[in-house]
Amino acid sequence: MRGVVFDGTRAQVVDDLEIREPGPGEVLVAIAAAGLCHSDLSVVDGTIPFPSPVVLGHEGAGIVEAVGPGVGHVAPGDHVCLSTLANCGTCADCDRGRPTMCRRAIGRPGRPFSRGGTPVFQFAANSAFAERTVVKAVQAVRIPADIPFASAALIGCAVLTGVGAVLNRAGTGRGETVVVIGAGGIGLNVVQGARIAGASAIVAVDANPAKEAMARRFGATDFLTSAGAVRDVLPTGADHVFECVGSPALVRQAIDLLDRRGQAVLLGMTPPTAEAAFLPASLFLDKSVLGCRYGSSRPQHDIALYAELYRRGELLLDELVTETYPVEDFAKAADDAHHGRVARGVLTF
Ligand SMILES: NC(=O)c1ccc[n+]([C@@H]2O[C@H](COP(=O)([O-])OP(=O)(O)OC[C@H]3O[C@@H](n4cnc5c(N)ncnc54)[C@H](O)[C@@H]3O)[C@@H](O)[C@H]2O)c1
Numbered sequence: 003m004r005g006v007v008f009d010g011t012r013a014q015v016v017d018d019l020e021i022r023e024p025g026p027g028e029v030l031v032a033i034a035a036a037g038l039c040h041s042d043l044s045v046v047d048g049t050i051p052f053p054s055p056v057v058l059g060h061e062g063a064g065i066v067e068a069v070g071p072g073v074g075h076v077a078p079g080d081h082v083c084l085s086t087l088a089n090c091g092t093c094a095d096c097d098r099g100r101p102t103m104c105r106r107a108i109g110r111p112g113r114p115f116s117r118g119g120t121p122v123f124q125f126a127a128n129s130a131f132a133e134r135t136v137v138k139a140v141q142a143v144r145i146p147a148d149i150p151f152a153s154a155a156l157i158g159c160a161v162l163t164g165v166g167a168v169l170n171r172a173g174t175g176r177g178e179t180v181v182v183i184g185a186g187g188i189g190l191n192v193v194q195g196a197r198i199a200g201a202s203a204i205v206a207v208d209a210n211p212a213k214e215a216m217a218r219r220f221g222a223t224d225f226l227t228s229a230g231a232v233r234d235v236l237p238t239g240a241d242h243v244f245e246c247v248g249s250p251a252l253v254r255q256a257i258d259l260l261d262r263r264g265q266a267v268l269l270g271m272t273p274p275t276a277e278a279a280f281l282p283a284s285l286f287l288d289k290s291v292l293g294c295r296y297g298s299s300r301p302q303h304d305i306a307l308y309a310e311l312y313r314r315g316e317l318l319l320d321e322l323v324t325e326t327y328p329v330e331d332f333a334k335a336a337d338d339a340h341h342g343r344v345a346r347g348v349l350t351f
């Protein structure tokens with residue numbers, strides 16, 4: 003079958019990929035659509051270290067093709083959105099409603115794929131850039147069949163991460179002020195999360211002026227091409243500043259833009275050894291800096307919520323899909339994403 007494999011040097015479309023049958027507690031999914039998140043590009047450029055060869059992709063939706071023994075919550079034919087959390091469901095963190103913190107699921111990549119007898123790793127417990135993938139049952143979340151696959155796919159990372167960061171991690175409240183640095187797939191979902199939360203001001207910052215129309219469409223009240231101008235709009239700073247680029251310099255700017263008691267939420271992925279500087283004294287007035295994995299999500303709960311908000315017209319998904327590409331055109335999709343020509347590009351199978 004076809005898929006996008008990164009061999010440690012370059013990513014290319016192959017057609018000789020094989021996937022094993024689903025074992026106990028696993029689900030085999032035929033991927034219909036998968037969004038291209040910046041994190042996939044970051045594996046290729048080395049910002050996110052990952053063993054290779056690996057099948058890329060981690061933001062997909064499709065149809066259940068088969069289930070292994072013990073799986074009862076989905077059946078062949080069901081439409082599902084896939085999460086990246088292969089959490090165990092039985093540890094103390096899972097039990098506390100923190101599946102993103104499950105220690106039994108982080109840093110243990112499986113190899114359900116093979117090429118010519120050589121095992122191939124699975125990225126983010128997911129690998130949605132393949133015609134089929136095998137995931138743990140907990141990762142397959144049933145969605146209504148009337149949501150287009152290209153739109154549903156984006157819930158799997160961009161929406162869970164961006165909207166989740168606002169609702170689950172920051173806990174942004176009605177009337178609070180928000181700054182979003184980086185208006186890509188993640189940032190636009192922070193913007194719409196802030197709108198859903200009832201933020202009074204949502205200032206989107208992106209170095210690319212072409213992002214303004216989308217940012218405003220998703221709920222931004224202001225758009226700036228540099229964080230330096232934010233205090234013209236919010237003179238005392240913001241209650242919540244989200245860094246959605248992955249730049250140490252912007253982490254510093256996010257902290258410097260906080261109002262009293264404000265919090266900076268860091269969503270962008272920086273290289274593992276990159277350092278950011280800040281003035282500890284600047285945090286004195288009860289400010290905080292928060293990391294956030296995958297929107298601190300609980301996928302079975304949150305994906306159902308987002309599907310419902312989409313049906314009510316409150317959560318925009320179709321608008322995020324700028325372009326769809328047959329998987330063969332992965333290189334073009336990656337180039338368009340790299341040059342900021344799309345909100346999200348989506349590969350189809
Ligand atoms: N924390 C998580 O769990 C998680 C999940 C998914 C993605 N991410 C990370 O989030 C980041 C964003 O991902 P994405 O898919 O939205 O990427 P993207 O490429 O779609 O968007 C990035 C945006 O940042 C803008 N930008 C770049 N440099 C800038 C600058 N100096 N100032 C202002 N804007 C700038 C670009 O114009 C672009 O619009 C990446 O680092 C990705 O790895 C984190």
Ligand SMILES: [Zn+2]
Pocket residue numbers: 039040041042060061159160
């Ligand atoms: Zn992602």
Ligand SMILES: [Zn+2]
Pocket residue numbers: 089090091092093094095096104105106
């Ligand atoms: Zn667990």
